[in-house]
Amino acid sequence: MTGSIRQRWRLWVNRKIPRSDEQHFTRKNIFILPSGAGAVFGLLLLIMLMTGINYQNSLIYLLTFILGAIFVAAMHQTHRNLAGLTLTLVSASEGFPGERLNFRLRATSHDEAYAIRFTTPEKETVRINVPPGEVLDFDVPVLARKRGPVSAGDIKIDTRFPFGLLKAWSWMRPESTGVCYPRPVTPPYAAGGEEEGDRNSQPRKSDDLSHADLRPWRQGDLSQRVQWKRYARTGEMVIADWEGESGEPVWLDYDAFPGADRELRLSYLAALVEARCREGVVYGLRLPGLSVELDQGSAHRLRCLRALGLQGYAETPSTLSGSTSAGKGHTFYAEIP
């Protein structure tokens, strides 16, 4: 019974507060009620009034009225503390399962907004103070549980400032998501994997280019990969694309693990990406409907992991990450260096 009431309440709230990366708090979406202490305080005022009546004591009346009026005024104050606050989701981070993903929020308020508490569905809390007219960036941690886009869920925002006798609250329901990568699992066999002790199999600094695809230098290629010796001889900038000839493919391929189910394959691939990155070698990634070109470096690693994380999920433009940002219903792709 209570469950269904709670559900209907949540539905109603969700109608009032649509999913959005920007949340402006107004009278329309702030709820306010006395807190537990406030209810006791109300009772106390009643007892004080009784005392005043029975002892015919004007000063007790006066004290009761002063406290009561301050209580009522505090209702406005608490409400105002939240009203006028604007929250924007700036970025959502990415990570492996079990990590905390930070959703970076930006708070601005034209009025003071003190002791605002954010509670994630996992009961993580963050408290912030926003002085009037200032802008504050802060992180709300969300636990990444399974591979895929990670939503912050409904973040509850409440405040009891100034006296803690009243509680004003609302929700923020960010639309954009972070990404949870697959859990890296080292593949058991060398199919497309890496074997221990095969470290020097990639002739990185050799002049033997028989196995290499040579192609002209293009904008964006890393300078380490230019065949400088050749350049000194011939004056052309050439890039060697190595075909790993010793069971260490340069391309990490989704199809290289027959029999494993999708999640496992993605986990294998994630482990391989991590390994390649540690070695600092060049690699590419081929996934159904998507391939990430050969490259190396940390940005490349993140691109690959993100692709793995979102494999099979429609990659919505609103997927936020450190490198993309959401504005008012818009997505910017900042240039990836």
Added chain:
Amino acid sequence: MQAVTAQALPSKAIVWLLVSFGMLLVPQWDRLPWWLIVACLALATWRWLAQTGRAALPGRLVGTLIMLSLIAVYVMTVQGRFSVETAASFFVLAVGLKWLETRTARDFYVLFFILCYLAAVNFLFQQGILWTLLSLAGIFILLVGLQILNAPDVPNVASSGWKRLGVLFLKTLPVVVLLFVFFPRMAPLWSVPLVSGEAKTGISDQMEPGSISNLAQSSERAFRVTFGGRIPAHRERYWRGLILDRFVDGRWEQWQVDVRQRAGRVQSDGGIGPLQNGEYDVLLEPTYQPWAFALEGSGVVSDNVEETATGVFRFQRPADTAVRYRMAMDGRKNDDAFLSPRERQRYLHLPAEGNPRSRTLAASLRDGTASDSAFIDSLLQRFRQQSYFYTLRPPQMPQDAVDTLMFDAKRGFCAHYASATAFLLRSAGIPARIVVGYQGGSPGANGEYLIVRQYDAHAWVEAWVDGSGWVRVDPTAAIAPDRVESGLRQAMAEEGSFLENEWASPQKYGDMALLQWLSLRLDQVNYEWQRWVVGYQGQTQMNLMSRLPGNLSLRDLGYISAGVLGGALVIAGLWAGWRNRAGRTKDPALKLMAEWQRLLHKRGVRTEPSDTPAALASRASEKEPGYARLHQAFARAMNNHYYGSGPLSHDDHRRLRSVLRQLRRAS
């Protein structure tokens, strides 16, 4: 209950709580048992040491032991007397013990609630304006402490907390005043215990030879009086309080002790409307006794006083807080002109033994006089002519006090002389009784009212003279006319014993005009406060309302109060809504953005609300290539602010403003 429970309480908040506790204790300082004050200080100090990490809070066992032992001491000292005073000291004990338990925000709130109620209890004991301000200040400090508790990490939260609280208080003050005036003052709902069971400094219902001279050393206020007409002369101001008519072991007491009535409901109707000529208004400080003091020949006007058979006045309930009542001098005698044989016998009764010389003296005087009144005259004559002294430093008279006074010491205070006079009259067969009360009173500021203090306490004799009823006989007037004509200070000027132990009393320094003036001003402020604010009660309210058009009843007042509250809420709501709308675009960056968009719009660049700064800038650059750099810079700064490296700084702001200005000039 609170977000803060997880962490330790902020020290700053604890400090405010401690200070508030101290302030709210002060009004009860003299009523609380000393062990309780010491215990409270120790416990609060302990809590503070624990807060600063120099001590540990006691464990469960030690804490329980402390609690049990303190409660045991409390129970032993209270001994089943239940009054507000014992309840208040229990509150204080509870707060003290709670200090050791204050670990979480919830405990903080429990303390907050107890202290709020403690402030209310303070108002039962002390209603002076300074005490009121002190208690309110304590409450305000508590409210600042609450703000610190709720937002400990806000920079200078205490000063902003004061400011916030002050603004809240001033905003709500009109509502508070309206509620104070219009909230229906109902009659008490049920009987409540007395505020205190203790005796206070003041007249008691027994008179031993030294009892009044002790009172004469106190400058505490007994009551204040405002007269509707002329203030009677000093020598006529005999304030009768109670009658002592039984002489036992050299001590005077009442035959019929007033059965200490059960504390009934609090009566507060002290008379309303302007004072008529001959009426006077008394504001009696709490005495915890049922006696009302009145001038000779007065009748009752207000409902809270009644006359007894012996012609003195009583409240229905002991005066446990300041009581205002109204009397009228109608000149009538306060009793029948007839003494029943039983009464006569009672007023003539003397112990069989003791004071033989005085009995002999009474007999010899009796033989030399024709009538009762002649006897009284000759007795007063003796006092006048022989060297009897009026003194605050009488010698000890343990045995046969009347004889010692009349024949050996010849030095005494009013109680001694009154006692001797009554004894002699009874010996001579004249019914006599002792009246205890006050004589005199000094004018307050501007001479608008009288202040009667404890040192004005006085005892005199009433003798029954056939044909004229009870006649006042005051031997003190015969011995020291100054005492009755102008008060104790003059009477004791030579001896220098006036308030000799009260070095801090302003009354002691009658020759320091400024001090006198100040103390009278303060008293006047307090008196007005007590009469008009503290004394604003049911009848007073109805009286005030009856002068307003509409002839309001209590129910109407209830409606008005609800209207005041509702109206205040509506106004506050509207105001908050308006503020909210006004402040919607207070975000400085948004404002800049809006200005830029308006500017572009004017230049004919298509702008959509959903356009990003970059999109706008590129469109604007196409339109005005000359200013492309400026537009791009603007868009970059905006992007940075909203989605990038960080919020706009003050300098960025200035720069953007100047960019906008340049763009404007370009048009």
